[in-house]
Amino acid sequence: MSGLFPLACKAVGFRPNGQEVLRGVDLVLGGEGITVVLGPNGAGKSVLLRMLCGLLEPTSGSVQWGSAAGPGREVAMVFQHPMMLRDTVLANVALALKAHAVSGRERRTRGRAMLARIGLEDRAEQSARLLSGGERQRLALGRAWLTRPRLLLLDEPTASLDPSGVEAVERIIREIRTDGTKVVMTTHNLGQATRLADDVVFLAEGLVREHAPVQRFFARPVSPEARLFIKGELPWHVGF
Amino acid sequence: MGGLGAALLEALDRLLRLDAQVVEIVALSLRVSLTAVLLGTLLGLPLGACLAVGRFPGKQAAAVMMTAMMGLPSVVVGVVVYLALSRSGPLGALGLLYSPGAMVVAQVVLVLPLMAAISRQVVEDAWREYAEELQAMRFSWWASVLTLLHDCRHSLLVAVLAGLGRAMSEVGAVMIVGGNIDHATRVMTTAIALETSKGDLPLALALGAVLLTVILVINGLAYALRVWARGRFG
Ligand SMILES: Nc1ncnc2c1ncn2[C@@H]1O[C@H](COP(=O)(O)OP(=O)(O)OP(=O)(O)O)[C@@H](O)[C@H]1O
Numbered sequence: 001m002s003g004l005f006p007l008a009c010k011a012v013g014f015r016p017n018g019q020e021v022l023r024g025v026d027l028v029l030g031g032e033g034i035t036v037v038l039g040p041n042g043a044g045k046s047v048l049l050r051m052l053c054g055l056l057e058p059t060s061g062s063v064q065w066g067s068a069a070g071p072g073r074e075v076a077m078v079f080q081h082p083m084m085l086r087d088t089v090l091a092n093v094a095l096a097l098k099a100h101a102v103s104g105r106e107r108r109t110r111g112r113a114m115l116a117r118i119g120l121e122d123r124a125e126q127s128a129r130l131l132s133g134g135e136r137q138r139l140a141l142g143r144a145w146l147t148r149p150r151l152l153l154l155d156e157p158t159a160s161l162d163p164s165g166v167e168a169v170e171r172i173i174r175e176i177r178t179d180g181t182k183v184v185m186t187t188h189n190l191g192q193a194t195r196l197a198d199d200v201v202f203l204a205e206g207l208v209r210e211h212a213p214v215q216r217f218f219a220r221p222v223s224p225e226a227r228l229f230i231k232g233e234l235p236w237h238v239g240f
Numbered sequence: 241m242g243g244l245g246a247a248l249l250e251a252l253d254r255l256l257r258l259d260a261q262v263v264e265i266v267a268l269s270l271r272v273s274l275t276a277v278l279l280g281t282l283l284g285l286p287l288g289a290c291l292a293v294g295r296f297p298g299k300q301a302a303a304v305m306m307t308a309m310m311g312l313p314s315v316v317v318g319v320v321v322y323l324a325l326s327r328s329g330p331l332g333a334l335g336l337l338y339s340p341g342a343m344v345v346a347q348v349v350l351v352l353p354l355m356a357a358i359s360r361q362v363v364e365d366a367w368r369e370y371a372e373e374l375q376a377m378r379f380s381w382w383a384s385v386l387t388l389l390h391d392c393r394h395s396l397l398v399a400v401l402a403g404l405g406r407a408m409s410e411v412g413a414v415m416i417v418g419g420n421i422d423h424a425t426r427v428m429t430t431a432i433a434l435e436t437s438k439g440d441l442p443l444a445l446a447l448g449a450v451l452l453t454v455i456l457v458i459n460g461l462a463y464a465l466r467v468w469a470r471g472r473f474g
């Protein structure tokens with residue numbers, strides 16, 4: 001097995017210029033399945049994913065990627081608004097392979113095969129910047145999947161997609177999981193959490209309030225915050 | 241007024257006949273400026289991209305320097321290159337002074353800051369958009385620079401054409417380091433300056449028309465390219 005797991009956050013704090021975002025996150029994740037991170041806006045979900053990707057440093061505490069020295073090429077991340085190079089769909093889906101010393105010819109072959117899996121094969125030669133939001137998300141998922149990461153971080157992969165777009169993305173995420181990749185993702189779609197998650201991490205007020213298997217989390221949430229969140233009654237939902 | 245009309249007619253006649261003197265001067269102009277812009281491209285575009293992506297002490301200062309150099313009057317560049325290339329100067333051993341090579345050097349110095357500055361601006365905007373994801377894909381610093389240069393290729397071609405425009409149209413620097421020697425270092429701008437002061441208006445007008453056409457074509461190409469790229473790649 002890979003050395004990335006258990007993936008552990010130890011008392012991770014994040015206080016950019018005095019603002020307290022994370023106050024001491026303790027979390028241990030195994031190498032299988034889909035973990036969904038839930039929490040209200042501003043809870044620090046995106047910050048947490050960036051830390052797991054090695055893009056942000058904790059102010060205090062530490063992140064440990066199993067026995068690995070740090071997050072290497074086995075960790076990939078898809079952002080809420082994925083970048084698209086001014087180039088074809090094919091060039092974009094194969095982009096991440098450039099950091100993996102793969103020849104141009106092999107990049108194209110593997111890129112085409114991936115486009116078929118994500119249903120974009122007949123768009124290969126079009127400009128990626130002209131794709132719709134849902135198509136961009138699929139492309140970004142394919143781009144990350146193509147490098148066969150052990151850990152894939154997804155930040156709100158279905159925000160602002162229509163129901164069929166959501167379904168297409170969820171299908172790809174399931175396939176990625178079946179392929180043996182550990183997925184950690186955020187979402188505001190509780191239905192999606194029940195459909196995809198093996199376990200749920202509930203983040204609020206800078207702490208992990210709950211980390212439980214998905215059925216237990218939704219059937220018997222322990223913390224009052226999680227209970228309110230599930231009912232959609234969390235006070236800071238309507239703040240601002 | 242009659243003099244000007246006659247001069248225009250003769251200028252047109254010289255152009256249509258492909259007058260040897262006109263052709264020679266135009267050819268040298270193109271050779272010198274295209275060489276300078278080629279060198280400026282190979283050096284300036286990566287330099288600008290490195291300034292955009294790199295993190296090193298003095299980065300801001302380097303960017304400010306470059307922007308300032310963009311506006312250098314070409315005569316000042318001419319004097320500096322002249323001193324460097326003159327027999328007692330640091331590059332005197334090359335023996336380039338009063339040769340097309342000297343003019344190439346001067347034009348490189350002239351267009352390099354311009355091209356690097358445009359490159360830095362263009363690449364920096366793309367870098368701001370892509371940085372986090374390229375880092376997440378574990379792109380090395382150099383691989384990021386290459387990816388960004390390729391991604392910005394259409395905007396960078398505009399930088400190349402801007403460099404070509406500046407190189408072709410400047411007069412001060414090539415006058416000083418080239419000397420405007422007939423059959424050796426006489427280019428369009430220096431010839432126009434000389435012939436006008438001598439009163440040979442037809443030649444000056446003919447060359448002026450060519451220069452104007454070249455500049456118009458360059459700008460037209462730059463514009464068409466931008467429109468095409470926006471439609472193709474969004
Ligand atoms: N790189 C950063 N530097 C400083 N502050 C940051 C940084 N990234 C995020 N923050 C701050 O951290 C807080 C949490 O942001 P984050 O994006 O993680 O929330 P979130 O849980 O993902 O919310 P949402 O559900 O709205 O996406 C915000 O107040 C944000 O301003």
Ligand SMILES: [Mg+2]
Binds near residue numbers: 047
């Ligand atoms: Mg977020």
